[in-house]
Amino acid sequence: MGFTATRDYTATAKLLHWLMAVLIFGLLALGFYMHDLPLSPDKLKLYSWHKWAGITAFALLLVRLAWRAGHRPPALPNSMPKLMQLAAHGGHLALYLLMIAIPISGWLMSSAKGFQTVYFGVLPIPDLLDKNKEIGDLLALVHKSLNLLFIAVLAGHIGAALKHHFIDRDDILTRMLPRHSKEN
Amino acid sequence: MKRITLALALATAQLTSLSAHAVEYNQVQADKSAVNFVYKQMGVAVDGKFKKFSSQLSFDPAKPAAGKATFDVELASVDTGAPEGDDEVAGKPWFNTKAFPTARFVSTGVKPLGGNRYEVAGQLSIKGKTQEVVVPATFTPQGNSAVFDGAFTIRRADFSIGEGAWAKFDIVANDVQIKFRITASGK
Numbered sequence: 001m002g003f004t005a006t007r008d009y010t011a012t013a014k015l016l017h018w019l020m021a022v023l024i025f026g027l028l029a030l031g032f033y034m035h036d037l038p039l040s041p042d043k044l045k046l047y048s049w050h051k052w053a054g055i056t057a058f059a060l061l062l063v064r065l066a067w068r069a070g071h072r073p074p075a076l077p078n079s080m081p082k083l084m085q086l087a088a089h090g091g092h093l094a095l096y097l098l099m100i101a102i103p104i105s106g107w108l109m110s111s112a113k114g115f116q117t118v119y120f121g122v123l124p125i126p127d128l129l130d131k132n133k134e135i136g137d138l139l140a141l142v143h144k145s146l147n148l149l150f151i152a153v154l155a156g157h158i159g160a161a162l163k164h165h166f167i168d169r170d171d172i173l174t175r176m177l178p179r180h181s182k183e184n
Numbered sequence: 185m186k187r188i189t190l191a192l193a194l195a196t197a198q199l200t201s202l203s204a205h206a207v208e209y210n211q212v213q214a215d216k217s218a219v220n221f222v223y224k225q226m227g228v229a230v231d232g233k234f235k236k237f238s239s240q241l242s243f244d245p246a247k248p249a250a251g252k253a254t255f256d257v258e259l260a261s262v263d264t265g266a267p268e269g270d271d272e273v274a275g276k277p278w279f280n281t282k283a284f285p286t287a288r289f290v291s292t293g294v295k296p297l298g299g300n301r302y303e304v305a306g307q308l309s310i311k312g313k314t315q316e317v318v319v320p321a322t323f324t325p326q327g328n329s330a331v332f333d334g335a336f337t338i339r340r341a342d343f344s345i346g347e348g349a350w351a352k353f354d355i356v357a358n359d360v361q362i363k364f365r366i367t368a369s370g371k
Binding site: 045 | 229
């Protein structure tokens, strides 16, 4: 049809994208679920797991940023209007910024609430903030608000990918799929 | 001249410390005293405190063995750092503050360990259960008052603190360290 085929994402980029997608959906679901649980040993356990998964996602993000710095992602197809290309880049930038800001806000919130984050119960992540109820409550609100914003941007991300696939009928979605490989 | 001043200063210091020894510290200053605790949650140290407590104390460093202390902690004043934690800990499985509002320590003997260190033996009662505890403490004179600092570890299971779902120690450890600072002025 009217589009020019673009390059696939590399296997590394795909792996990082989908690993983080799984982790992030798990983190979001766990975060909203555990928050409303009555206090119990299980709730405390889930909070710890959420923190560990959050650190893992942040570490993967650093790997991804390092990878991204040395590898340009495949270009957007020429069939996309300039404004849409700009919106796509802006959306991806927003996703990256939120993937940085959300774990940091969670980490700071933990410190301010007096519960240090210790990765897998073994590796202590230093507390940058002292215990302080007001700051803890404020950071809880920041963490929640950033996540609501994240969900909105994710909905846009997924909606855009589906629109490319089903309406524009280009290869924007398929070039990120695991088994789809044209060129590498 | 310098030597004389130094000698005078030393003499004064000695006099002050002598007079300090004659003082019995028995007026507890609540605003300069604190009761904190530290426990481990999935291996991570978490601290909290009690906001309300009262203490009667009489301690003369010249006669340490005659020293006495009682301590009453209002358990409902617990501050775990989270409101839902405070509510939970006041509830039946933990302190059950409706039935057992206070924790009480009554000393039975004070043993000097040398220097400013002492060992206070006593009975600690929480939630209807009484245990013998030995509390190491230090004594630091500060002007007209003195600061008593100490820490000891209890096992929460000994007092049935955290029953039912909390009875296992995998999430909240059995050991709880109690730290206190009592400031008392002399008469």
